[in-house]
Amino acid sequence: MLIGLQNVTFEFGARVIVQDATWHIHPGERIGLIGYNGTGKSTLFKVLVGEYTPSLGSVEKSKETSIGYLHQDLLSFDTNDSILEVAMSAFEEVKKIEKELEEIVKDLETDSSEEILLLYSEKLHDLEVAGGYTIEHRTEEVLHGLGFKDADIKRPYKEFSGGWRMRVLLAKMILQQPDVLLLDEPTNHLDLPSIEWLEKYLMHYKGSVVIVSHDKFFLNRMVNKVVELYQQELHIYSGNYDFYEQEKAIRVELQQKAYVNQQDYIRQQEKFVERFKAKASKAAAAQSIVKRLDKIERIEQTEIERPNIKINFRVDKQPGRIVSELKNVSKNFGALQILKGATAEINRGDKIALIGANGKGKSTILRIVSGTEEITGERVEGHNVEESFYAQHQLEALNLNNTILDEMKMCGSNKNELELRSLLGGFLFSGDDADKKIKVLSGGEKARIALAKVIAGRSNFLLLDEPTNHLDMHSVELLADALNKYEGTYLTVSHDRFFISKTANKIWEIEDGLIKEFKGTYNEWVEWNEREGKKAKIENQTPKVEAPKQETNNNKQQTTNVKNEKQETRNEFSKELQKLKRNFEKVEGDLASLNVKKAQIENDLGNPDVYTDKTKFTSLENAYKTVKSDIETANKQYEEMFEKIMELEG
Numbered sequence: 001m002l003i004g005l006q007n008v009t010f011e012f013g014a015r016v017i018v019q020d021a022t023w024h025i026h027p028g029e030r031i032g033l034i035g036y037n038g039t040g041k042s043t044l045f046k047v048l049v050g051e052y053t054p055s056l057g058s059v060e061k062s063k064e065t066s067i068g069y070l071h072q073d074l075l076s077f078d079t080n081d082s083i084l085e086v087a088m089s090a091f092e093e094v095k096k097i098e099k100e101l102e103e104i105v106k107d108l109e110t111d112s113s114e115e116i117l118l119l120y121s122e123k124l125h126d127l128e129v130a131g132g133y134t135i136e137h138r139t140e141e142v143l144h145g146l147g148f149k150d151a152d153i154k155r156p157y158k159e160f161s162g163g164w165r166m167r168v169l170l171a172k173m174i175l176q177q178p179d180v181l182l183l184d185e186p187t188n189h190l191d192l193p194s195i196e197w198l199e200k201y202l203m204h205y206k207g208s209v210v211i212v213s214h215d216k217f218f219l220n221r222m223v224n225k226v227v228e229l230y231q232q233e234l235h236i237y238s239g240n241y242d243f244y245e246q247e248k249a250i251r252v253e254l255q256q257k258a259y260v261n262q263q264d265y266i267r268q269q270e271k272f273v274e275r276f277k278a279k280a281s282k283a284a285a286a287q288s289i290v291k292r293l294d295k296i297e298r299i300e301q302t303e304i305e306r307p308n309i310k311i312n313f314r315v316d317k318q319p320g321r322i323v324s325e326l327k328n329v330s331k332n333f334g335a336l337q338i339l340k341g342a343t344a345e346i347n348r349g350d351k352i353a354l355i356g357a358n359g360k361g362k363s364t365i366l367r368i369v370s371g372t373e374e375i376t377g378e379r380v381e382g383h384n385v386e387e388s389f390y391a392q393h394q395l396e397a398l399n400l401n402n403t404i405l406d407e408m409k410m411c412g413s414n415k416n417e418l419e420l421r422s423l424l425g426g427f428l429f430s431g432d433d434a435d436k437k438i439k440v441l442s443g444g445e446k447a448r449i450a451l452a453k454v455i456a457g458r459s460n461f462l463l464l465d466e467p468t469n470h471l472d473m474h475s476v477e478l479l480a481d482a483l484n485k486y487e488g489t490y491l492t493v494s495h496d497r498f499f500i501s502k503t504a505n506k507i508w509e510i511e512d513g514l515i516k517e518f519k520g521t522y523n524e525w526v527e528w529n530e531r532e533g534k535k536a537k538i539e540n541q542t543p544k545v546e547a548p549k550q551e552t553n554n555n556k557q558q559t560t561n562v563k564n565e566k567q568e569t570r571n572e573f574s575k576e577l578q579k580l581k582r583n584f585e586k587v588e589g590d591l592a593s594l595n596v597k598k599a600q601i602e603n604d605l606g607n608p609d610v611y612t613d614k615t616k617f618t619s620l621e622n623a624y625k626t627v628k629s630d631i632e633t634a635n636k637q638y639e640e641m642f643e644k645i646m647e648l649e650g
Contacts (some may be wrong), residue, residue, distance in 0.1 A: 001026055002065045002179050002208055003048060005234075008057035010040075010047050017043050020057070021234045023227060025180060030202065031210045032219040032241060035229035037444040037472040041212045044229060045069065045182050068178035070186060072443070074169050075162050083160065083168045084153045087139045090175035094132040097123055135175075142171045145197040146190070147358050163189035163358075174201065181209045187218050188469050191358040192495050214473050216241055217497040241473075250628055254621055257605060259299045269293055309448060309475055310426030311482035316458045320383035321348050323461050323489045324369050326515070329377035331364060338364050340513030341377070346461075348382075351483070352491045353504035353522060360510045362493045366391070366463045369491060388459035390450060390467050398446060400439035404429055407438060407449060413456035420456070427452045443470040451479075462490035468499050477502075497522065584641040591634045598627045 004024035010017045017040035025031065035041050046052045048059060049069050061067075079086060089095070104120045127133070140153060146167045157168060166189045173181065181202075187195050199221050202209055210227075213219055219226075219241040226244040228235040237244040269289050276282030324346040331338040338361035346352065346369070354362050367373035370389050371381065398407060408420045415423070424434050427448045438446065447470035454462065468476045480502040483490065491508075494500055500522040507518040507525045518525045601624045 001060065001062070003059070003061040003067065005047070005054075006058050006060050008047065008054045008059065010043070010052065011055050012040070012043060016232050018047075018229065018234065019232045023234050023236065024060075025208050025210065027179075027208060029208045029210075029225055030205075030223045031208070031225045031227055032223040032244075033210055033212050033227050033229065034219075034241070034244075034473070036474060037470075038442065039229045041229055042071065042184055045071065045184060045210075045212070048182065065180060066176075066178040067180045067182065068173040068176055069182045069184075070166075070170055070173055071182075071184040072166075075165055077165075077169070079157050081157055082154045083143065083148065083157050084136070084139060086157045086168050087143060087171040087175060088135055090139075090172045091130075091132075091135045094127065094130045094135055097127045097130060097132060101127065139171070139175060142174055142201075143168070145194070145201065146171055147194045149359075167194070170198075174205075177205075177207060179207045181205070181207060183209065184212045185214070186211065187213055187215045187495065190495060192355060192497070193357045195495060214468060214471055214476055215496055215498070216473055216476075246628070246632060247625070250625055254605075254624065255299065258617065261605075261607075262296070262299050266293060266296070309428055309478055311451070311455065311478055312426075313455055313462075313482055313486040313488065314458045315460045315486075315488045317384050317386060317460055319348055319385045319460050319489070322346070322380075323348055323350070323382045323385055325380040325382070326368065327378040327380065329368065329375050329379065330513075331361070331368065331373070331375050337513055338510070339368075339375075339515070342513060342515045344508070344515040344517065346489060346491060348489055350489050350491075350506055351504055352506045352508055353500040354491060354493045354508040354510075355495075355500065355522075356509050362510070363391070363465055365508075365510070365515070366465055366491065366493060370463050385461050386457070386459045387461045387463065388454045388457045389463045389465075390454045391463075391465035398438045398449060400437070402438050403435050404438065404441075404449060405434040408434075408453065408456065411453040411456050413458075415456060423452060423456060444472065444475075447471055448475075460488040462486075462488060462492075464490060464492035464494070466494055467492060468494060468496045580641060580644060584638070587634055587637050587641060591631065591638060594627055594631045594634060598624070598631060601627060 001024045005018075005021050008021045009019045033041050033044065043052065047054060049067055050059065101120070101123050104116065104123060107116055108120065131138075143153060144150075148164075148167070157165065160168070170183075170186060186198065190198065195215070195218060199218065202222060209222070211219065211222060221240075223240050224238070226237045226239065226241060228237070228244065228248075235248075237247050239247070270293070273286045273289050277286040322345060326342060326344045329342045330340050354365060356362060364373060366389070368375055368379065370387060371379060399410075402410075404424060405417065405420060408415075408424065409417075413420075421434055424430075429436075429445075429448075438449070441449070451467065467479065471479065476496065476499055480499055483503045492500075492503070504522055505520070507520070507522060509516045509518070518528065520528070601620060604620055605624065
């Protein structure tokens with residue numbers, strides 16, 4: 001064990017965050033710490049690192065364990081040093097040796113004794129062992145992976161915005177290579193390429209990693225264990241986020257089924273007792289049943305309690321067919337070119353995700369479409385268009401001294417106070433919460449206020465810049481569901497792949513100063529990109545044979561060889577397809593057998609007598625979990641093979 005909680009209870013004021021919790025972090029684990037907004041995930045990190053002291057229990061940590069903790073409060077750090085220097089400060093030992101070497105070099109100017117030359121030689125060796133000659137290269141590699149260009153490396157840290165500063169501090173923490181990395185929402189300030197780079201890096205990280213994140217795709221790829229903070233308790237699941245969701249659903253379903261069946265059994269037994277307790281011939285049996293009922297370990301009824309924000313976008317007016325149009329638009333920031341003669345059209349009903357690396361100008365395009373950014377070219381707004389803009393800067397633009405209710409009154413919705421309070425109730429601000437000052441709210445609460453302001457407007461065209469930042473996963477799902485029901489049009493910038501895959505019917509990318517449109521979902525776009533990548537690879541690997549004017553014997557032989565190679569390729573392709581079809585049929589058969597087995601176990605679980613025998617119930621419960629997991633695996637194989645067969649036959 002590297003670090004852990006032992007029977008820890010922690011109270012924040014009058015509020016209990018966690019009660020009697022035990023959790024040990026072991027070497028090599030990649031853990032997702034999840035929970036609804038406001039449950040105290042970030043607070044739990046602070047308990048682990050010793051910033052907060054538990055009310056009861058203890059935090060256990062070996063003396064040798066080093067911890068890296070990435071969190072929003074780090075942004076208070078400021079310096080004139082370059083980002084390269086800030087990130088390289090991770091190598092404390094190397095920096096110490098370098099300073100010692102500088103002192104020795106100064107001494108060598110006046111003293112060239114054998115003793116000082118030997119010391120100089122030893123320090124050079126220490127520097128080599130500590131990797132001192134490679135630290136700049138390693139640092140640049142990590143900074144490049146997190147999205148920094150060569151031109152940025154030597155720029156002062158203080159010139160960068162909060163999101164980019166957080167990347168520098170993440171780079172420093174990665175380079176320190178602590179035994180345990182605690183990362184609080186590390187993807188919030190990263191674009192898709194940087195998130196993918198971080199995934200690959202952390203997959204091979206030698207230490208343990210604990211991540212708080214609302215990014216379901218990221219957690220699915222990253223973690224091998226999920227710890228859920230729920231109702232002041234820690235629930236531990238082995239597997240990724242999808243596995244956690246399945247296991248939790250199974251656990252809740254089985255417990256609810258067990259509760260219902262046990263209640264049926266208890267009612268039957270109590271009826272018998274009530275009916276026969278007065279009869280002398282049955283009194284002993286009735287008394288025996290009463291004793292048995294007293295000894296039964298009662299199963300509690302279970303329901304998943306979660307904060308459901310009520311997101312209901314409404315549209316007052318329908319716009320014309322074309323909502324917005326860009327014609328021959330160019331945009332530059334000094335030498336940085338965003339668009340060059342770009343043309344794009346947004347039609348009524350379009351649900352567009354604008355994706356790509358940071359620095360490509362995604363937020364700029366949102367502002368261009370909204371008409372708040374100066375351009376060369378023409379922006380044409382459609383007929384009857386009413387627009388709302390949700391952006392990260394809106395969170396910063398909230399008046400910190402306003403109450404929540406006062407802030408909502410400024411959104412121009414023409415709603416009265418009662419209507420606004422009702423709307424805020426749907427966003428989990430009930431009763432006196434509406435009178436809280438904005439400055440005391442968390443990031444997630446501010447995001448909900450900004451979202452509530454957008455919804456109050458009843459617009460038919462939404463511009464959404466990173467709308468899922470600061471929302472928990474459940475709220476992201478609710479937002480995605482609401483946008484799918486939304487009758488209007490929207491253009492969203494997001495790095496959340498789950499959110500994009502659930503909401504977009506078109507994908508926009510900025511490439512060579514143009515807006516490239518893909519008509520289809522995010523998953524279809526990913527598949528198309530993969531196919532195009534494979535095609536390009538094959539084309540690059542296939543030698544181009546130019547037909548000569550007059551074919552010589554040598555050329556004939558070459559042509560024959562090429563034909564033979566093509567025939568061999570076709571034969572191998574055919575063999576692979578046949579093998580795939582055989583495996584597909586086998587998985588199909590296995591799936592049918594597993595479904596029969598599942599139905600049989602469900603039938604057994606429907607028998608009330610099962611719940612009087614704890615061993616039998618536990619055995620059936622485990623068998624049910626196993627068969628559900630096997631069906632999930634088989635279904636995944638089935639779908640993958642089916643897609644592969646369709647691809648090969650296509």
